[in-house]
Amino acid sequence: MKEEGSQLLSAFKTFCTDVLFQNIPKILVALLVLWIGWKLVKWVKTLLQKVFARRNLDQSLQSFLCSIIDAVLKTLLIITVAGMIGIQMTSFIAILGAAGLAVGMALQGTLQNFAGGVIILTLRPFKVGDYIQQGDIEGSVKEIQIFNTVLLTPDCKTVVMPNTQLATNTLTNYTRSGKRRVDIAVGIAYGEDVGKARAALLQLAATTPKVLQGENMPTEVVAVNLGDSAVNLELRVWAASSDYWDVKFTLTQGVYETLGKNGIEIPFNQMTVHIDKE
Secondary structure (H helix, E strand, O other): OHHHHHHHHHHHHHHHHHHHHHHHHHHHHHHHHHHHHHHHHHHHHHHHHHHHHHOOOOHHHHHHHHHHHHHHHHHHHHHHHHHHHOOOHHHHHHHHHHHHHHHHHHOHHHHHHHHHHHHHHHHOOOOOOOEEEEOOEEEEEEEEOOOEEEEEOOOOOEEEEEHHHHHHOOOEEOOOOOEEEEEEEEEEOOOOOHHHHHHHHHHHHHOOOOEEOEOOEOOEEEEEEEOOOOEEEEEEEEEEHHHHHHHHHHHHHHHHHHHHHOOOOOOOOOOOOOOOOO
16 A cells, blocks of 8 residues: 555656646746637627627627627637647547537537527528517517527516527517507497597597607507497507507506596496395
């Protein structure tokens, strides 16, 4: 046991003197190059973002290209630093290739997300700034990255969605056309004058700010159905996509106040209970 321990100690000393100590300058220089290179990559990425913005390049393409360039430059930097330490490039590339194959097989979903990002930038179903919905998730597109798309929900939650999910599934883009129809459901009591209610609601829409008027954008009040306790109407107006929520909230409050001022009853569900005295 003592001989084995002395042999291990001797081997460790040899490693320290012949390998580690002799390569300390190379290691320090390589670490310095890595640190400086990392800062340079970050500076190049920032510079490219400014150049792209100055040339009015689409924001979706800006974030995607910057992500790719950042990944490529960092990979080249790591390969360079490895060569400075003494790792043979041929061996390193062979190891990197084998590792890449193994990682690629393990991360097929990630590669699919990359392909999804390319599809999004090619077919352009949406761009940065658009308000989209996929499944139960909706929000404004904040950034399109290599593998993911970042959404910002109306309550300021950041949602990271895989690109393949957005590229291969049904997607709703609320911003694409530049306008949206705002539908306000209105119920009036049976016996009320529908024509009077329609006139009051049309007047409300005509005086509400940000409501669009024009060809193919009619303002209308239609009878949707006859409910259990109300005649269900619907006020339909048009607004710019960016003004949708402002118009919807303003009209919802305005409908309640307008019908009240005109003496038109808005019914609500009631329950009548009969008590048997016996």
